[in-house]
Amino acid sequence: MRAKYVLAEMLVGLWRNVTMTIAMIITMIVSLSMLGASLLMYMQVDEMKGHYYEQVEVSIYLEKSIQDAERSDIKSKLDSDPLVKNVLWETKEMAYENFKAQFRDAPDLVNAIGADELPESFRVALHDPKKFDQINATYAGLPGVDTVVDQQKLLQKIFDILGSIQNLSLVVAGFMGLAALLLVANTIQVAAYSKRREVAVMKLVGASNWFIQAPFVLEAVFAALLGSILAWVMLVVGKVVLIDGKLAALTDLLLPVSWGNVNLMLPILAGIGSVVSAVTAWVTLRFYIRV
Amino acid sequence: MTKTYPKASRPSLDDVSVSIEKGDFVFFIGPSGSGKSSIVKLMLHEIKPNKGKVIVNGKEISSMRSWKIPSFRRSIGCVFQDFRLLPNKTAYENVAFALEVIGKSKAVARRVVPEVLELVGLGGKEHRYPHELSGGEQQRVAVARAFVNRPLILLADEPTGNLDPDTSIEIMRLLDRINRTGTTVVMVTHDSNIVNQMRRRVIEIEGGRIVRDQARGVYG
């Protein structure tokens, strides 16, 4: 009976200022989906780091004019190098095959490159990818070596860009979150004001504080739950339409966003949204409804 | 005890000491602004004294923890000059609301509310809204709401302030009946007629000090 009363009061309250409720829910959707997107990106960058650093390599490109003796000399040096985990010799033909596979969506590019125009190379995996400088010092000057390239540096640039996008979306999510918070506080104040007579009588006859405050707090939590479900729907739509749809080519490089991570956002957003709204509502009421 | 409101230059209640026995009927009288309503507010823990103690039903409420106040207030009924009824609820619903919000079931309300409305003389008008009732009838609803929990104390701050003399007398009879059930009644008024008729204990306040405390007193 108490629960029924509280729930009924909550629904009536939400309906009474329906425009305010809608505004509150919309800002919650926006801020929570931004938050969800940046959390997803955070997880994604983490996974990508693991994935790419595992296979990060130093490429030692060889000159076209390299002699067999020079090549085997370099090879044996690499084989006995304690910094090196393993070595793969990529011939011109293999390089061309890999290139074709990687750019299969761009046949013009593939056609423009001849089968033996790509350099052969040693792909070297290091025990510690940070020791690139030592490798560079040892091998760059050897006869037959063209250049030594650290792929980690390339990756680092990509991760830096992703990192700044992520920080930006966190900042935007923060501002939107603040707006949502103020709207919650405001909505609760309006709700408390429109029920001031009831609240005064309740205090007079000795209704407990939680009983007076619960309908208001639940209003905020209800809006937050609705907002977080809709925010999650936005993320799902985002994944289907953007990540798996229009940007599918990119995800070869950036790894696909897994459903597991997207679905994990629902409880996370619902949890964060409802706790933050409940606390905001409760604090607002502390100031607004004094005993 | 002493009560000085924030920013006030002098105390509204200045070193006042009163003791009211269980079952008493007490009038607080005095000019406007003398501190009568402040006494009611202190007994409800709406305000706290700056010095001294307020003891109600054997409990020192001036130092009571705020979460205990609601259950304390359930032992007190209150009536005010402006009735404080909910305009969108009928007489029945107004009284039932007071039960509902302290966790009583609808079944209890169905049993108790008609009884108490009958007691205050509103039998047959349960389903009228406040605007369909006269001032006296509205105050009866308020009394019913204050009394429905069978409080130990009934506080009434100028309950007849908005009523004509005849209606006032009727409300007084009602409060007297309630007092006879064993409920302590503390009433603030400056209606000399009523005080003179009732011949109960009268405590007169002026400028925040008690100037008279007389059993079976009369007004001024």
Ligand SMILES: Nc1ncnc2c1ncn2[C@@H]1O[C@H](COP(=O)(O)OP(=O)(O)O)[C@@H](O)[C@H]1O
């Ligand atoms: N909230 C308040 N803040 C400051 N002063 C107040 C407040 N309430 C009452 N007072 C002052 O306290 C004095 C007593 O007020 P009150 O108890 O309401 O008197 P009464 O009910 O006898 O008319 C008055 O001088 C009034 O101005």
Ligand SMILES: [Mg+2]
């Ligand atoms: Mg007064």
